[in-house]
Amino acid sequence: MLPATPAGVPENVTDVLLWRMAVRVTADHQPDPHHPGRCANLRCAHEAYPCQPLRDAQRAQHAATRPPRFAPGRARVPVVAAVAQRFAGWFRPTRPAPAVPRPAPIPLPRRQPMAALRLAA
Secondary structure, three states: OOOOOOOOOOOOEOOHHHHHHHHHHHHHOOEOOOOOOEEOOHHHOOOEOOOHHHHHHHHHHHHOEOOOOOOOOOOOOOOHHHHHHHOOOOOOOOOOOOOOOOOOOOOOOOOOOOHHHHHHO
């Protein structure tokens, strides 16, 4: 069983349980000393090293840690207007669409119901 105290856990770990499980699986799935290209764990007998549980544990260990912090200092923030100009036209037009002149609607003569059926007969 894992110890209850968080001794040995790096400061950048955000999910301690996931990180500890990943460390434990990584320790259990080491290369076989007699067959260096194979995993020594009995659950992965005859599998190539690194085995799937080890690769999953490495991904879990990476997921349980946060990325390194940036160096302290002032960040350079681009001017909002300059960024907006660069992406103009992607989702909205750069200038308003010109009004299209439309002719006045011409009323059509009203058709009599069943008139087409009478002509076909």
